Amino acid sequence: MVTNVTSFGRSGLYDWVVQRLTAVYLAVYFVGLLGYMALSPDLDFEQWRDLFSATWMRVASLFALVALCAHAWVGLWTISTDYLTSDLLGSKASVIRFAFQSACVIVMFIYLVWGIQILWGL
Amino acid sequence: MLVSLYRYNPEVDSKPRMQDYEIELPAGKDLMVLDVLELLKRQDPSISYRRSCREGVCGSDGMNISGTNGLACITPVSAATRGGKLVLRPLPGLPVVRDLVVDMGVFYKQFEKIQPFLINSTPAPAIERLQSPEDREKLDGLYECILCACCSTNCPSFWWNPDKFIGPAGLLQAYRFLADSRDTATDARLADLEDPFSVFRCRGIMNCVAVCPKGLNPTRAIGHIRSMLLQRAT
Numbered sequence: 001m002v003t004n005v006t007s008f009g010r011s012g013l014y015d016w017v018v019q020r021l022t023a024v025y026l027a028v029y030f031v032g033l034l035g036y037m038a039l040s041p042d043l044d045f046e047q048w049r050d051l052f053s054a055t056w057m058r059v060a061s062l063f064a065l066v067a068l069c070a071h072a073w074v075g076l077w078t079i080s081t082d083y084l085t086s087d088l089l090g091s092k093a094s095v096i097r098f099a100f101q102s103a104c105v106i107v108m109f110i111y112l113v114w115g116i117q118i119l120w121g122l
Numbered sequence: 123m124l125v126s127l128y129r130y131n132p133e134v135d136s137k138p139r140m141q142d143y144e145i146e147l148p149a150g151k152d153l154m155v156l157d158v159l160e161l162l163k164r165q166d167p168s169i170s171y172r173r174s175c176r177e178g179v180c181g182s183d184g185m186n187i188s189g190t191n192g193l194a195c196i197t198p199v200s201a202a203t204r205g206g207k208l209v210l211r212p213l214p215g216l217p218v219v220r221d222l223v224v225d226m227g228v229f230y231k232q233f234e235k236i237q238p239f240l241i242n243s244t245p246a247p248a249i250e251r252l253q254s255p256e257d258r259e260k261l262d263g264l265y266e267c268i269l270c271a272c273c274s275t276n277c278p279s280f281w282w283n284p285d286k287f288i289g290p291a292g293l294l295q296a297y298r299f300l301a302d303s304r305d306t307a308t309d310a311r312l313a314d315l316e317d318p319f320s321v322f323r324c325r326g327i328m329n330c331v332a333v334c335p336k337g338l339n340p341t342r343a344i345g346h347i348r349s350m351l352l353q354r355a356t
Contacts, residue, residue: 002286002319012322013351077322078262 004081006101008074018076022067058119065115070106076104097102123147123203125158127169128211130218138218140209155187155202155210155280156194159222171222175229180334185222186211191272191333213275215284228284229271229291230296231344235314236288236296241307264298264343265289266336273330273340286319290330290340293321297343300350312354313345321347 008015036051037043051057084097123145143162149152156176158250171284174180177265178196185194187202188209202208216224251283274280274289275356288296296315315321320343330340 002317004318007318010318011315011316012318012320013348013355015318016322016348032184081319082279085282087282 006098007077008070015074015077018070022071025067026064029060029067052119053121057099061119062116065112065119069112072108073104077101080104123158124207125162126207126209127144127162127221128218129169129221131168131220131248132218142298146349152195152200153199154195155185155192155197156197157207158199158208159194159210169200169222170220179268181268183274184213184270184272184335186214191276193270193272193335196335213271215275215281224275226271229269229274229289232274232284232288232292233269233295235320236292236299237307237311238295238299240299240302240305242304243306243308252304260300260301260303263338264294264301267294267338268296268336272333274337275332276329278327278329279325283319283323287323288315288320290324290344293324293347294338294340294343296321297347300347308350309354312351315347316351316355 004010008018040047042081052061080097080100084100086093089096125143125145126140128138128144129135129141141206143165145158145161145165146289147158149163154176156173159169159171159173171185172182173195174182176183176195183194184191185298187194188207189199189203190202191213192202194210199208209223212218212222212224216226227270240251269291271291273294277290279287280289292337296311300308300311305311324341324344326341328341331338331342334340
């Protein structure tokens with residue numbers, strides 16, 4: 001068994017399930033949103049604001065935001081452990097990989113908080 | 123015909139090079155790539171490659187033939203020539219020992235990790251462990267692997283993490299023992315595969331399926347392992 005402490009759930013199975021489920025949810029959410037836009041040709045700001053101030057839409061959007069962060073983390077972590085390795089970068093690989101992963105976490109956290117602010121109009 | 127051959131002798135060369143050979147092929151016959159190599163070796167005895175059975179059973183002469191991994195002994199020249207030229211390189215991603223000969227150490231290490239033998243904790247019967255024809259059928263498409271390494275060395279996930287990702291060949295064999303009704307170590311085997319690298323580095327690229335000279339499907343086996351892991355954990 002290969003161990004790793006920086007992956008999302010420390011288990012390949014867990015990460016895989018999270019990535020698959022969030023992918024399905026994000027597909028449904030964004031296809032639904034695009035469908036709504038396509039079916040509302042006269043979409044204006046008032047209607048858009050009403051949609052996003054409904055509690056069900058806030059729940060759905062917040063879940064989409066969290067799902068996006070989880071999905072992106074699994075994907076970016078995978079990319080970092082594929083391409084930022086000692087085979088390709090030499091002895092500095094661990095530092096570079098950890099820095100990249102840290103930057104990803106910070107950016108995702110900022111997007112999450114910022115997204116909540118926008119959603120709730122705080 | 124023009125043959126471009128990867129040449130590297132670490133004792134003499136500072137880096138690998140491609141060397142071109144012009145060769146007359148007998149008319150009216152479609153030779154195999156291995157036959158061409160044998161003819162070339164008569165021209166230049168320093169050319170190195172592995173070979174043994176010359177009929178696609180031993181798995182010794184896996185190499186990169188005009189960009190696609192395959193067994194030289196069962197790949198016809200007509201199918202492997204691009205624009206009148208045949209390009210032969212060693213299997214990608216493994217250290218080159220000399221010319222087309224690669225060091226398969228890391229590939230075998232991954233094979234060893236999955237414990238490629240029956241484990242059964244029950245007392246051995248007097249003669250043999252029996253298996254129903256239905257259970258035996260479950261091993262079809264799995265046991266035929268000849269460990270030529272064509273699949274694993276064509277897999278980008280294996281290129282990036284050859285020390286951590288088991289690779290398609292190893293995982294096909296892992297499932298061969300997971301699926302065997304006579305094996306009782308299923309749970310321990312699955313526990314060893316649950317980490318983020320061993321199985322889950324497979325991104326479903328399916329290069330393994332495209333190049334397997336025996337027509338096997340490691341991606342399907344990996345899917346079965348994932349399902350077994352999921353069933354065990356939920």
